[in-house]
Every structure is written in structure tokens, then in C-alpha cells.
Amino acid sequence: MMPLSLVLTTVSRRGAARLAKEAVEKRLAACGNISEVRSLYSWRGVLHDEAESLILFKTTKEKAPLLRAFLEKEHPYENPEIVELEAAGASVKYLSWVVESVAG
Helix, strand or coil, X not given: CCCEEEEEEEEEHHHXXXXXXXXXXXXXXXXXXXXXXXXXXXXXXXXXXXXXXXXXXXXXXXXXXXXXXXXXXXXXXXXXXXXXXXXXXXXXXXXXXXXXHHCC
């Protein structure tokens, strides 16, 4: 069975649902979990303290590059966080659902 990949990104709260919905509709991800987070970061020498949404996408290793390309194109940030992690130990049933969800 193919490996499970987790792809995460942060985005403004108003943009999260759109990105997650489009990725799932395009079958690039089986789901996108949206959590509200507080991000403290330095951008161009200025410290920012922002309310954002973290989207955790579940996809296959095979579909992850397509999901990443989609996020790079559609993400509203100039330099978006897009991180892919390979997930180990997913249950067979869950992994089968992810594979089925992104097939096609």
C-alpha cells in the first residue's frame, strides 16, 4: 500500500476553507483539517503576531507533489509555508480510505 503524506500550510482564517475545499474537490487530498492557531514570526525584519488557520491535508505520497503545486499556485501568501511529512503507522482502513478518496 502506498505511503500516507501529511501536507500542512498556514493561511489567513478567511482563506482556509476555500483552499481545503478545492484540494478535496480536486482529489488532491482526502481531507483537510483546519485548526485555528496563533503564529508569531519574523517577516522582513518585523515581528508579526497573527491569527491564522493551519490546514493539515491527508494525501498519498503519489498525490503530494500535485497538492503542493496546487498550494503554491493558489495560496494567497507571497511565501507560503508548505511542508510535507511522511506519516508512519496509519491504520490499513484509514490509508485505504485516503487512497480511494484521491484516486481518479
